[in-house]
Amino acid sequence: MKRTLWATIALAALAGARPTPDNSYELHEERDGSLHAWIKRDRVFPHAVMPMKIGLTQQNLEKGYQHLIDVSDPDSPNYSKHWTEEEVHELFAPSKDTIETVSQWLADSGISSDRILHSANRGWLHFNATAKEAEELLKAEFYEHEHVSNGKWSVACDKYHLPSHIRQHVDYVTPGVKTSQLRKTTSGLSKRASPSFGWGPGHHRPPMWKPWHPGHGSQDLKDCDVTITPACIAALYHIPEPAKNVAPGNALGIFEEGDFYAQEDLDLFFSNFTKYIPNGTHPTLKSIDGGVAPTTNVSNAGGESDLDFQLAYPIVYPQEIVVYQVDDIPYATFEIPTAGFGNTFLDALDGSYCNYTAFGVTGDDPVLDPTYPDPAPGGYKGPLMCGTYKPTNVISISYGVQEIDLPANYQKRQCNEFLKLGLQGTSVFVASGDTGVAGVQSSNGTGPNGCLGPKDNVFNPTNPNSCPYLTNVGATMITPGNTVNDPESAAFGLFHNNTVVFTSSGGFSNIYPIPDYQKSAVDTYFKEHNPPYPYYELLDGFNASKAGDGIYNRIGHGIPDVAANGLEIAVYVGGEAITEAGTSASSPIFAAIVTRINDARLNMGKKPIGFINPALYKNPWILNDITNGTNPGCNTDGFKAVKGWDPVTGLGTPNYPKMLEYFTKLQ
Template identity: 30%
Template sequence: MHYLRLSVLCALAVIMRPLDSAATPFTPNWNDMHTKHRWNTIPGKWESIGQPPDGTTIDLRIALKPHREHALTDAIYEVSNPKHPKYGAYLSKEQVAKLVAPHPYTLNLVEAWLGHHGVPTSNVSTSHGGNWLTVTGMPVSKANGLLGASYQLYRYAGTNETILRTVGYALPAALHVHVQTVAPTTYFGSPLTLRKRLRGHRGRAAAALSARDDIVTPAILRSIYNSVTYQPAATEQNMIGVAGFLGEYVGDDDLEGFMRLYRSDANDATFLVIDINDSGYDPNKPGDEANLNMQYTQGIAWPTPHVFYSIGGVPGNFPPDSFTPASNDEPYLQWLDAMMRFEDVPQTITTSYGGEEQIFPPDYAKSLCELFKQLGARGVSILFASGDEGVGDGDCKKNDGSGVVQFQPVFPATCPWVTSVGGTMEYPEVAVPLSSGGFSNVFARPVYQADAVLGFFQQLGNQYSGLYNASSRGFPDVSAQAFGFVIILNDDVEIMEGTSCSTPVVAGLISLLNDYQLSKNRPVLGFLNPWLYGIASQGFNDITSGSNPGCNTDGFSAVPGWDPVTGLGTPDFQRLLDRLPIPIPVPTN
């Protein structure tokens, strides 16, 4: 087993241009501060452990609103709608940057604000066409004044995980229409892996396990989803990416052993490692989540080339004498920041991490979602696990102190610009109870799923009225098996469950569909959802049994058509092949 390693640090190999120094036409009242976001209480199980040491610095990232508010949305729908003449004409990194660029006045105004607070221009840079601004090495005391904040060290109860955060921050009134969000500020969470380990078995039992009828292997999945006979033909053009967080690494020997047992025709399954934000990648310390994702994307899509994004930024001990910038604990943002800068990215990316939507400040979640939209406009299919807690875990009380009970959707699965994957089990398939699904409390319902969601509401009636947002983005979009997955970890066998099992399976099948498109000189599928809810909707096995209980309820039920448990259903590869989009010929003069 061999792998290549490419180290990519967020501060390296990126040309950032300084802010323009043009003056603003008037001087706003920088002391007229209005709250941008504030929690009523310290979120979740975090607890304050006091002020950071004197001299501690922080790197701030500021998301600026684009000059043309709807330009990127219009563009992604054009290139992702199979009925549009521009379908498949995906944008370059530079074209996307132009669409999301802020107005020059916005940059000048923000520069004046930073200058008012004595921030050196040498510490300020922009990227992504000016859409994001980075301020490096800012003393925390100065950040408090800049943002009307009170940064403190917070520790997650019962652990040694500490982060530097503020429970609230503000901006001058003049900036609210120009700035989307500032990070790190009030986002206290870190990505959680959306999987559960059931039980362990010694490695020598693997062959015996394969004969059991309550476990899942690549051979079973390829049979259920009808992809056994397909042979990839465009492996020099196609690639699939796996995102890994929380110090999870892929074991080379484990992958080799897994493929030998469960995909014996795959004689050399390898992958490229891209290290983002100094993750400390170590293949000798494999994790079950990373192994699960890589083993099943390889098991479905081999010999399609794979890349593993090993992403640093796991909250950890904040040394009491450290003055190191504390910006490296925003893993999603660190990863997306790097992805935006790469010229070439995989056509399909699978991610099995997320958290309750309510732990994400709304403006922060929207800013991350906009970055996923940028990738989609460039022709990338991004898949996220829907979650493993049904409609919600525990008592499902809102975290605003109101005591109101509400179903708890999962982000980034609720972002309208990703494809969310729920879970099934058994055969014939039924919904697996853990499959998270429901409706966002942040994102409006996208046009591509309007009819499908309304069809579900006609069957639901008034059940659970008030427990969910009936006008918002519904999730998941699709589903696949999510129970009883065999993996190899440290040469032993583990059995896994969760939507992080189903997500790499769907990603592998999408990658095979992209392979077919490339072999026919057609564009890849890119942002999937307009196609999925359109001509591809009949290429799925409709799941009509099971539910996703949670929040002391029975949850939603799987019904004919789309539902917030299994989405459109599970994929039938051959039927989807027959429904692949063919670009409309554009007349030439």
């Protein structure tokens, strides 16, 4: 029985004439193999109408990094001279020549200008065309494709061509060799307070929790090796009492999805640990595509959200915290499974991103990402939110997936958006993950140990952490028997009767090369502390056939950049006192400290720090180097924490006085 792909399209089987050859045309894209999970069926009927999109080549993608470094390198005369949103959009938008050249080609081919919609961000041209027109335009043959599991129908070609003078102006065309990204993972989004990377709807405590009964005052530091309180964190990183005169508008933004804080938990925490914070204090909700918070039933409180706010408030108060609560209930709690991560969040911060074309991808992916309006019961019925909120100066994200879970170009396009945020002066901190050098067992391409390759022994980096325009935060701990005055170690914890291991994730990307700002630190690490493992040298995604016997990527971006405490953190969840663990704790701690430093800079009439990595790698002395511990996984000891940067704890943990002195002296 025939079905329809779009309401306006009638597809029928008919062997059409082959497109007329044209020597001026060159192959633009050709699929390597068949479409995954799709069966090729009949040729598309010549008069069927197809919505076509031509993604125009963005300009200056290769120059974005240098522009970011120009405003982020403390030695640059343009340090902290961040760009406006309009300037960033103009930097990457297709050139006038590109728009005019492609539009003229379409007009010469019979696609008149009144049929073409040009997107607001200038990134793509959209028009309807019959299959016959499309095949002539692209020198291609379009076929129906049926999905093997859900019965959906789609349209694609095996290859298509473009005139030689047009190719440099076009990123990709859809329908083309791909109609959408097709890879999916069943694991869903992961909260990084969870070593199992899978606690989902109906589970209101992370697996890594222990009951705890407050037995000492909030200022008592003698038990910090057992329970980390706000006083312990302040003592570890020499954080002074909260500032009284804060700069207006200097809010810390915290990403949450499918996990909801409870005001009752915050009030219990404030009453027991931070009496200077009034009960009722709460983050400002920035709801994205139907996101809701707080929960009205304390028993439904989420360990991730409660953890983030109970760590950040003692450091930043009385500054504001914003919660970016992302996606409606069906998507956020995986009632409608998706494998993507973060695109709807970035859409809401940058309207141009909704239809931004880069690296062969335009806008959100219809399979990997949520689609709004959401017709599901309880779904958000409004349109996709685009450019609704201005980004805060600092954003903390404690969620993620594995790098292997998403197509490389999906990640590259998103990574470029983090670059754009950095150009505008936003610092983005991301928890590095909780599985050491391994990953999640249920992720794509992983074996029983959460590792890659046919032997289940290749290290598995995390996403979005591999993007070099973020600041990745690993986890540390106070070794049992030690005090806040002793050096910390890389975090390591055993839970669930010693069957679940938490260890701070770190390693090397399989997609991105080592960025220039990190190169010296990584070179020194390999020279002085060479890991005892065979390696490979690959980019643009892991390929087992090319990796040989190597188990980590020698030329990939190193993760993490920095670290902060992440073990035995005292929180209230569901009205109970418990301790949690995870790099989910580390990211908001570091982000909150940078928010405090931004406050000092703003009160001096200076700009926010923005992308902080170049300054940190040039000045590691403002951090506490961590030289003890490992991050095991994949049946190895993982990497070691050593003097200098390492892929366990990065450059080290924050030293607030040194960081404050350094950054307030910069322009």
